[in-house]
Amino acid sequence: MPLDHHHQITILKDILSEHQADCCGTVSECEQIERLVKSLLGNEQVHPQVKSILPDIYAYGQNGKYSADLNSHILSHQQQLSNWVNQLT
Template sequence: MPLSHGDQVTLLKDILNNHQTDCCGSVSECEQLERLVKSLMVNTQIDGNVKNILQEVYQYSQNGTQSSDLDQHILSNQENLSQWVNDIDQFS
């Protein structure tokens, strides 16, 4: 059963929150973020402001999957992670 738009947004925020809180994550979480963003980007119900945020999250996740030190990548994006979650909450 596919995830609803709301479930996808919730999962996206959960992963971002976990990265922000734990200061660590996995390549598979970054890959999941990429899949979620791709799915949400084609959804016509998504606010244009959220699409801009999703582009940034996608870039973050791509850089994370290619990083030789994923935990450092997450640590260096702490401010972005909390901002993205706040912005998504504001627009969705």
């Protein structure tokens, strides 16, 4: 059964929250961020305010996936992670 957009946002928020709290993550989490954002961007039921931050979150996931030092990438985005988590609420 596919996840609805509310569940997708919850999962996305959980991953971003964990990155913020732990200052570490995995390439597979970055790939999951990309997949979730792509799906949410294509869903017309997603609130425009949420859609407005999704491209930045996608770029974060994509850059993290290709980063030579993922933990440093996450650490350098702590403020954005906090902002995104708050806006996804």
